[in-house]
Amino acid sequence: MATKKEDETYIKDVKVQYGEPVGVVAAQSMGEPSTQMVLRTFHSAGIATTISSGLPRVIELVDARKKQASPTMTVQLEPKIRKDYDAVKKLAKKFQEIRIRDVILKHIENLKESKLELVLSKSKMEDNLLTEEMVIEKLNKKFSGISIEKKSNHLIISQKKPKDIHSTRIAFVHIMDFQLSGIKGINKAVIMQNDDESFYIFTSGSNISEAMQLDGVVPEKIYSTDPFDVLKSYGVEAARNAIAYELRNTMQHEGVKVDFRHMGLIADSMTLTGTIIGVGRHGLAGTKASVFARAAYEETVKHFVNASIFGESDLLKGVSENVLIGKQIHVGTGLVKLAIKKDDLKKIKAEE
CATH class of the missing domain: 3.30.70 (Alpha-Beta Plaits)
Incomplete structure (x- = not known):
């Protein structure tokens, strides 16, 4: 167990220096290893083969894509x-989500007579704890415009009021995709x-x-592994943690070591508004208050034109805008401002 003095020394060592550009350091710490990921390949077996990983997974997370590839x-x-x-x-x-198409051996469509014949698989039905009566009940409850005739393990579905072939075909597709059980x-x-x-x-x-x-x-x-699903059920703090942990897990899986604090900072920035925002031009980079900062990240002309139309001004307080115009940036030693009293200045001049 560490002593009090050792704890104090550790706390002192991990403190960030005043003026440290933590955002830049985080971006560099994540960006450089990410470019190496395309050169690293690992073989995964089983269900892991369908899970997105590597650089595509990192992009998916930081872009805050609502439809994840493989959650x-x-x-x-x-x-x-x-x-x-x-x-x-x-x-x-x-x-497991079970649909009509998952429990049949085959289906026969008769579009002229507006009939759909389903040949049910007894083994698949038993595996998914379903019976023919349950299937008929669920279909009747969902689709009011159909009638169902049962023959052995066959179900013959007819439209009560037949429509044109195109509408009938669409109706049959909906029936085949109908969810019988499980979670969507x-x-x-x-x-x-x-x-x-x-x-x-x-x-x-x-x-x-x-x-x-x-x-x-x-x-x-x-x-x-879907931050938006976590946000919906558990809230923004849980979503923030999910983003940070997923970034860490992705990096570790690829054999890349990045300090967790950098990932935590990126996740904090993405969830600052109470929802999840990507870091690209449609997210954090495109919502900055500074005109120059927005223009520095893609769509330069568009941002300058919009700023001119609406008469925006830029106070030049950020990093990007000061780099663009050649001024000293307000980080590190650039944060230091020295001043001297007028009376002291007069004394110095007098002595000279």
Whole structure:
């Protein structure tokens, strides 16, 4: 255990110097290793092969893209079931989104007669805890303009008021994509094991709000790699942490070491307004108060023209604008301002 003196020394050593351009240091610390990522390749097996990583993942995070390429969730379970494999397996089946097209062997469309024949797969139905009666009930509840005839494992769906072929085709597509069970957006759910031999569920796809409602799930112990899903369910502080942790995990996976404080600063900047904003021209760089700072990052003419039209002024307090006009920047030694009293100046001149 460290002594008080050692703690004080550590705290003193980690303090940032006054005037340190922390934003520039963070950008350099993230930017340089990111350019090396395209040269590094690692092989992943199983479900990890579908998860975006490397430079594409970093870009996805800092650009604050609302539609993530391959979001995932890690769901911890209640103590009463976490070591019961059968119970966890049953719960995992409630996660995966199952649509009509997922439980059929084939389908036959008769557009002239406005009929759709579905050949159900008994094994797929049983695997997903579904029955023919449940499928019929769900379809009737969702689509009021259809009638369903049951023949063995066949379902013949007809439109009560047949329309033109184009409209019928669109209606059949909607029926095939109709969600029967599971959570919207979850493509796959697999059972994983913790260090203490208890089980948890790992999903391909993310939907925290619906996952919370399932019995056996611990609501406060669901982790998603989608910052916007985290923001929606847990708030901006959790979203900030998710961005920082995802940046760190991506860097570590690629074998790159970057101090976590730089990632935390980037995440802080992206969530400063209470929502998630990217760092590009449509985000932080494009919303700066300084005209020169906005113009320095792409679309230069556009920003100057708009500033002229609306009569904007620039107080030249930032870094970019002072670099552009050749003035000393207000960081580091540039922050120091010296002044002398007029009376003292007169005395000095008199002595000279």
